[in-house]
Amino acid sequence: MSPRLDVEDLGPDDSVLVISMAAELSGLHAQTLRTYDRLGIVTPERTRGGGRRYSLRDVAMLREVQRLSQEEGVNLAGIKRIIELTNQVDALRNRVADLIDEVADLRRRQGLGGRSGELVHVPRSTSVVVWRPRHERDNREDGV
Numbered sequence: 001m002s003p004r005l006d007v008e009d010l011g012p013d014d015s016v017l018v019i020s021m022a023a024e025l026s027g028l029h030a031q032t033l034r035t036y037d038r039l040g041i042v043t044p045e046r047t048r049g050g051g052r053r054y055s056l057r058d059v060a061m062l063r064e065v066q067r068l069s070q071e072e073g074v075n076l077a078g079i080k081r082i083i084e085l086t087n088q089v090d091a092l093r094n095r096v097a098d099l100i101d102e103v104a105d106l107r108r109r110q111g112l113g114g115r116s117g118e119l120v121h122v123p124r125s126t127s128v129v130v131w132r133p134r135h136e137r138d139n140r141e142d143g144v
Helices: 019-026 030-039 056-070 076-109 134-141
Strands: none
Touching: 019 030, 019 056, 030 056, 030 076, 056 076
16 A cells, blocks of 8 residues: 655645645636636646646645635736736746845955945045056056
């Protein structure tokens, strides 16, 4: 006998739930899930045979679709757009976080800890003199 799989053992992205179980967990009819899949609102993974496999993240999304539809009065086209924009914002946030980490790593490798390299507001009435090390000044004068 194979061990029983409990919902508590699943990760949010494990696509193992058949449509009837996803429908039960989301409180929706299986035909509604098929419609959402056809419209590209919540698209589950597919088995080799074409069967739908939902994850707990998909079930949470199905519940959110239902909430937006029932409580907020958003139509399915609007819900699809909200999901697309939410996914885009999440991807951009992840990219920004990656870039922040990359910049911090570059600063560490170049020894630019502390406040070095940061932008600082300088009032207009202040004169600014850019200091360069002597070897850079000498190279500039030589045309290098």
